[in-house]
Amino acid sequence: MKRIIFITVILFSTLALYAQENNDFYKHELRTSLGPSKISKAWLQDEGCKGYFSIAYFYRPVKYFWVGANFINFLGDKIYYRWREYSVDGSFSDFSKSKMKYCAVITPEIRFSFLNREAVILYGAFSGGIAMENGYDDKWEKYPNILPYIQLTFLGVSGNFGAKKNIFLGGELGIGMKGLISMHGGYRF
Numbered sequence: 001m002k003r004i005i006f007i008t009v010i011l012f013s014t015l016a017l018y019a020q021e022n023n024d025f026y027k028h029e030l031r032t033s034l035g036p037s038k039i040s041k042a043w044l045q046d047e048g049c050k051g052y053f054s055i056a057y058f059y060r061p062v063k064y065f066w067v068g069a070n071f072i073n074f075l076g077d078k079i080y081y082r083w084r085e086y087s088v089d090g091s092f093s094d095f096s097k098s099k100m101k102y103c104a105v106i107t108p109e110i111r112f113s114f115l116n117r118e119a120v121i122l123y124g125a126f127s128g129g130i131a132m133e134n135g136y137d138d139k140w141e142k143y144p145n146i147l148p149y150i151q152l153t154f155l156g157v158s159g160n161f162g163a164k165k166n167i168f169l170g171g172e173l174g175i176g177m178k179g180l181i182s183m184h185g186g187y188r189f
Contacts, residue, residue, distance in 0.1 A: 025116070026166055026188035029058040029066070033172075035182030050075050052178060056109070056186075066111040070127060072149075072178070076101030103133040105149045105177070111156070118165050125153035131177065151176030158184075 033054040052075065058068030082096045107129030115122040131149040153174035161167045166188040173181060 025060065025063050027060050029056075029060065029068070029186060029188045031056045031058070031184050031186035033072075033178075033182050033184040035179055054178075058109070058111070063116055064113045066109075066113075066123075066125075068109050068111075070105070070107050070109055072105040072107070072131075074103040074105075074131075074177075076103075099134070101134060103131050103147070105129060105131040107149055107151075109151075111153075119160055121158045121160070121168075121170075123153075123156045123158075125151075125156060125172075125174075127151045127176075147177075149177050151178045160188075 031054075033056070034051065036051045052072055054070050054072040056068055056070040058066040060066045078098050079101050080096065080098045082094065084092050084094050086092045107127045109125055109127035111123045111125040113121050113123040128148075128150045131147040133145040133147055151174055153172045156170065156172040156174075158168040158170035161169070167186075168188065169183075169185045171181060171183050172178075
């Protein structure tokens with residue numbers, strides 16, 4: 001009986017040491033992304049969206065799961081407005097204004113990794129929320145449009161660099177408002 005208790009204590013001690021093994025992974029991630037994109041019917045009917053820029057923060061409670069938030073800003077062409085206003089006496093004045101077409105999104109995102117290695121991470125992700133697109137009419141007077149935002153990333157890859165492997169570059173392949181492809185880079189700590 002003493003041997004069984006001794007072996008059990010040794011086994012549990014070994015398991016406890018194994019559980020405390022320094023299996024480093026970074027819990028926080030700051031990321032910027034760039035990519036080409038076309039969004040919403042209005043963007044498709046006009047000149048289209050030139051692309052987007054995003055800033056994101058992710059927290060990783062376990063090695064294979066991230067939760068975070070994105071701020072995404074889609075930029076389009078400049079929109080020029082010209083109109084003529086007539087006075088009662090028959091005279092008229094010409095006016096013109098311009099503004100940059102944009103769409104801003106703040107959205108939560110979750111990611112699951114398929115492969116976690118020191119040099120590379122492969123993952124999939126999902127994000128959804130609402131987007132606010134600047135609206136317009138012939139006289140520059142329209143409230144912003146509210147659009148649904150959904151992005152599904154089928155395959156994302158991050159190549160880790162640096163002495164601590166905490167700087168990364170990568171890309172994503174997905175479907176949604178961000179488009180089919182994007183590139184990203186960032187820092188984990």
